Amino acid sequence: MKLMILLLFCHGASAVEHSLKIYHIISSGHPNIPDYVGITDFEDTGMTYYDSNMTMIEPRHDWVSKLMEGDPQHWKKKSQDCKNYEQVFKDEANSFNQHSKQTGGVYIVQQIFGCVWDDETQKADGFKEYAYNGEDILKFDLQTETWIAANPQAEITKHEWDGNTANNQFWKNFLTNFCPELVKKYLTYASAFLHRTDLPSVSLLQKSPSSPVSCHATGFYPDRALMLWRKDGEDLHEDVDQGEILPNHDGSFQMRVDLKLSSVKPEDWRRYDCVFQLSGADDKIITKLDKAEIRTNSGKPSDTTVPIFVAVVVLAVILISVIGFTVYKKKKERDSKELSRCSYQNCNIEPKCNCAQKSEAINNNETATLRFCKRD
CATH class of the missing domain: 2.60.40.10 (Immunoglobulins)
Known part of the structure; x- marks a missing residue:
């Protein structure tokens, strides 16, 4: 029950299927970036953002702002839930780090969970997975309500979590029932945004x-x-x-x-x-x-060239954390494209721009308020 309260709103298609995906990232060893980041994607688009330096969830689109304005106390409470869950996730990350026997340096733990809901069949499918330093370690099996370990180091955690039947039952209910209800709610607010037509x-x-x-x-x-x-x-x-x-x-x-x-x-x-x-x-x-x-390349560079590359160093670790879900993204339909967010317009003409810099550039060039590399 405690976990349910903490996670309730710490969250972040096709014409038929609609998705809600929530990302949590813990990183250590870098003084210039938040050690905890929470990102919500709705319909594969950044919906909200939260990190350990903030007190309130930030909306990423106008329709989310309207949703928040409609019930400010509700969103204030959910921001507190995110802050509380930060400690829960940090405890899990510390456990993963101990089991990995890593003695120092930077480590990154990612968690992704959410659901896909089909508005024609009314069927929903949920998922919850963890990765450590870019490698899958644990995945929740909805059918058996147990955890699947991807490597020997994760076996210890798997056996511990398999024994927590109450928590596993909560997750199955959350992913297959509560999460789809959130998707339906968000669709009512995001309808105009999702049905717009924009020329490039x-x-x-x-x-x-x-x-x-x-x-x-x-x-x-x-x-x-x-x-x-x-x-x-x-x-x-x-x-x-x-x-x-x-x-x-x-x-x-x-x-x-x-x-x-x-x-x-x-x-x-x-x-x-x-x-x-x-x-x-x-x-x-x-x-x-x-x-x-x-x-x-011989032409005059755009005005955004300097700030784009200044931000690369600051966001490098978070970029790595997002790329850490490459394995998961390749497994899921429609998600493979999300890893290709390099700005072709600004990076392709820069000979020294590597892949990491490209992913950084697209995010920083297109919105100064973006605090994570994605896939917003």
């Missing part, structure tokens, strides 16, 4: 004069769109590299399509254009292949 900004990018030209669109919603290169109005299929639709932390999406210039004669540039179109929409965004419009 489109840019032409090029790493070097010999590199392909990328037509990059970012900020569009929903995640159903067509993007292609044309020549004389005809779709191109050769010398074209089609990228995936990837999520931005603010709930919008980005995509790109590359054109190899080796087959394009200089005098023929005017015959090429890039087309973006949202699924079901009549309007198209057409961008002509124009050398004057291409952003390259």
